[in-house]
Amino acid sequence: MPNTRALDAPRIRAVLKVYRVSAMLTGVFLLALVVMMVLRYGFHLDIEFNGPFGVLALTQVGHLTGVNLSVVLLSVHGWLYVLYLGLDFLLWRLLRFSFGRFLVIALGGIVPFLSFVFEFQVPRYVHTRIAEAEAAQRVEVSA
Amino acid sequence: MTELTHDEPSIPAPPRSVAGHFGRVARRPRWIAALVLALGIAAGFAGLGQWQLSRSIDTVGRTDAARDTEVAVPLTSVAHPDSPVLQPQLGQRVTVDATSVPGDWSVLSDRNNGTASGYWLVGHLVTDDKVSLAVAVGWAPDRATAEKAEASAELSGTLSGRYLPSESPIQSNFEASQQSAMAVPELINEWPKVGSVYGGYLVLAQPTPGLEKIISPEPVREVSFNLLNVFYAIEWVLFAGFAIYLWYRIVRDAVEKELGEPTVD
Numbered sequence: 001m002p003n004t005r006a007l008d009a010p011r012i013r014a015v016l017k018v019y020r021v022s023a024m025l026t027g028v029f030l031l032a033l034v035v036m037m038v039l040r041y042g043f044h045l046d047i048e049f050n051g052p053f054g055v056l057a058l059t060q061v062g063h064l065t066g067v068n069l070s071v072v073l074l075s076v077h078g079w080l081y082v083l084y085l086g087l088d089f090l091l092w093r094l095l096r097f098s099f100g101r102f103l104v105i106a107l108g109g110i111v112p113f114l115s116f117v118f119e120f121q122v123p124r125y126v127h128t129r130i131a132e133a134e135a136a137q138r139v140e141v142s143a
Numbered sequence: 144m145t146e147l148t149h150d151e152p153s154i155p156a157p158p159r160s161v162a163g164h165f166g167r168v169a170r171r172p173r174w175i176a177a178l179v180l181a182l183g184i185a186a187g188f189a190g191l192g193q194w195q196l197s198r199s200i201d202t203v204g205r206t207d208a209a210r211d212t213e214v215a216v217p218l219t220s221v222a223h224p225d226s227p228v229l230q231p232q233l234g235q236r237v238t239v240d241a242t243s244v245p246g247d248w249s250v251l252s253d254r255n256n257g258t259a260s261g262y263w264l265v266g267h268l269v270t271d272d273k274v275s276l277a278v279a280v281g282w283a284p285d286r287a288t289a290e291k292a293e294a295s296a297e298l299s300g301t302l303s304g305r306y307l308p309s310e311s312p313i314q315s316n317f318e319a320s321q322q323s324a325m326a327v328p329e330l331i332n333e334w335p336k337v338g339s340v341y342g343g344y345l346v347l348a349q350p351t352p353g354l355e356k357i358i359s360p361e362p363v364r365e366v367s368f369n370l371l372n373v374f375y376a377i378e379w380v381l382f383a384g385f386a387i388y389l390w391y392r393i394v395r396d397a398v399e400k401e402l403g404e405p406t407v408d
Contacts, residue, residue, distance in 0.1 A: 062231070075371065082378070099393050 027115035181390035192379030224339035228308035234362030277344035281354025292353035
């Protein structure tokens with residue numbers, strides 16, 4: 001049976017736009033998170049904002065009096081990743097691709113640098129799928 | 144044609160019932176296994192949520208290390224000279240190797256011990272590292288007794304007590320030249336020779352002869368409710384629900400595929 005269901009192309013494109021921004025943001029914060037993790041668990045240091053040692057300082061974990069940027073990074077990345085997963089979910093539902101692909105895209109927020117690859121790969125895949133669906137529609141209409 | 148099929152106009156024969164088919168497909172071993180997996184993941188998420196919740200009701204200062212204020216540790220291991228007393232150090236039982244400085248004694252008024260108001264004999268310790276530390280030696284019901292106790296208040300060797308933050312000098316009544324606050328900044332002005340100073344003071348566990356023990360209870364840890372962790376707990380619950388929903392969605396996809404709705408890899 002041919003793929004007779006037309007994809008909701010305008011909606012997919014809109015979601016895709018937000019997905020790209022979210023992939024970039026998540027990727028940037030993931031890198032910051034890696035730095036923060038190395039500092040915290042490797043050197044036992046947290047990033048302190050506006051503490052006694054200046055606007056930005058590396059302070060021993062547990063001795064911070066200013067804003068703990070390490071914790072901020074941790075939670076911001078957490079929420080950005082939730083957004084990223086939500087968009088991944090929307091694309092999955094709208095494009096009806098496999099659950100495996102959904103999971104692979106989900107890895108983008110966990111594996112450093114991967115989201116930067118997906119930021120370009122996913123739109124390419126999505127556009128191909130939309131084109132395929134539209135071609136199938138045309139065939140059906142003309143048949 | 145009672146079914147809502149308006150968005151699937153080109154399916155020749157609309158599925159009799161996706162819902163009816165769902166039960167049959169879901170009972171297949173493959174999807175039961177997937178359900179077990181989804182439930183396992185959901186349980187894991189719920190567990191994480193519970194852990195977050197337990198973290199959200201935490202006692203301040205016990206998060207970094209399981210430090211017990213009632214086990215005496217060397218002062219040098221918890222406090223640094225010339226810095227204020229931080230929350231985790233507050234009320235910590237400490238030991239310190241120090242000697243009292245003769246002549247640097249003073250008496251503070253309006254010091255409550257239990258329900259009785261009286262006087263503290265306070266002094267100036269110099270640790271073996273040459274750092275000054277204010278010490279509250281003991282309590283007396285009247286000024287004369289407190290002043291008399293100075294004579295036998297020589298301290299040296301390993302001293303033990305509780306480390307508390309300096310009080311604000313504002314509590315002292317200057318006009319009556321009465322000092323009632325255990326204010327380290329005020330005290331160091333009266334000591335002729337001071338180098339580095341600890342920001343807090345020591346309440347001796349055992350008073351010197353002629354004085355009563357200063358009542359210094361175990362600090363009541365401030366219990367804080369960390370909203371951030373509460374939000375995370377809620378988030379985990381949502382994730383747990385989502386794991387179950389995903390299972391449903393995947394099975395439904397399989398059903399729709401069998402009924403002629405294709406999915407693409």
